[in-house]
Amino acid sequence: MKVEQLFVCHRVSEERKIPLATLSFQGNAMYWWTALERDRRLHREPPIEYWNDLRGALRRRHIPSYYNRELIDKLQRLQQRTMSVEEYRQKMELYMMRASIRKNESTTIARFLSGLNLKIRDRVELLPYQDLNDLVQLCIKVEQQNLRKTSSRKEGSYSNSYPKRDFKREGSTSKEKPKIDSQTHRQRYAHSTHLH
Numbered sequence: 001m002k003v004e005q006l007f008v009c010h011r012v013s014e015e016r017k018i019p020l021a022t023l024s025f026q027g028n029a030m031y032w033w034t035a036l037e038r039d040r041r042l043h044r045e046p047p048i049e050y051w052n053d054l055r056g057a058l059r060r061r062h063i064p065s066y067y068n069r070e071l072i073d074k075l076q077r078l079q080q081r082t083m084s085v086e087e088y089r090q091k092m093e094l095y096m097m098r099a100s101i102r103k104n105e106s107t108t109i110a111r112f113l114s115g116l117n118l119k120i121r122d123r124v125e126l127l128p129y130q131d132l133n134d135l136v137q138l139c140i141k142v143e144q145q146n147l148r149k150t151s152s153r154k155e156g157s158y159s160n161s162y163p164k165r166d167f168k169r170e171g172s173t174s175k176e177k178p179k180i181d182s183q184t185h186r187q188r189y190a191h192s193t194h195l196h
Contacts, residue, residue, distance in 0.1 A: 007051070017051040032061060056141055065101055071099035079115045085139040088115065 004023055006012070012020060015086055036057065048054050075095040080088040092112060096103070103111070109132055113121055117118050117138065123142045129135040 004051075014050060018049060018054055021051065021054060053090075068099050071095050072101070075099065075101070077109070080117045085116075085120065085136060085143050089136050105132055109135060112136075 003024075007017055007020075022033050037047065048057060052061075075092065078088075078092055078095065083091065089112065092115070095101075096108070112132065112135065113125070116124075120139050120142045124135065124138045127138055129138055
């Protein structure tokens with residue numbers, strides 16, 4: 001992707017793409033490219049002259065055959081869980097891009113909604129939105145509201161916990177007094193009966 005961006009930026013012609021791309025090869029990539037050129041000459045095959053052919057050869061060399069299938073499985077199982085809405089969206093788009101999945105927007109929206117946390121999904125499904133970007137912005141707003149509610153509940157529970165503890169302490173000391181009194185009473189009773 002970076003190489004293609006550079007080609008577009010510098011308006012590189014098709015004839016110059018292969019020499020420029022292979023110029024940056026180092027280590028194993030350089031050895032692989034040299035061996036590939038030699039093998040093609042030995043087998044009297046034409047040299048690779050077009051960027052798409054080189055890209056295809058690179059994919060065959062470095063990306064396993066099950067890669068796309070694995071990406072599609074990951075995409076289908078993708079759930080938001082502890083990710084933020086933005087992180088979840090980026091991960092989904094990354095899987096789609098790497099697997100070269102180009103779905104229409106309604107299918108992408110359905111996929112996005114299916115992996116969202118229920119607290120967010122239940123709220124945004126009731127709200128109007130026009131496209132995926134619109135939906136994501138709504139989800140982020142709902143997420144922020146949920147975070148504010150959670151933090152305010154925690155603050156409330158901390159402030160309410162102190163009086164409860166004091167109340168329990170007061171209650172426990174008042175319950176202990178009768179035990180002491182009754183114990184003292186028993187001792188007095190035992191002492192008095194012993195004298196008689």
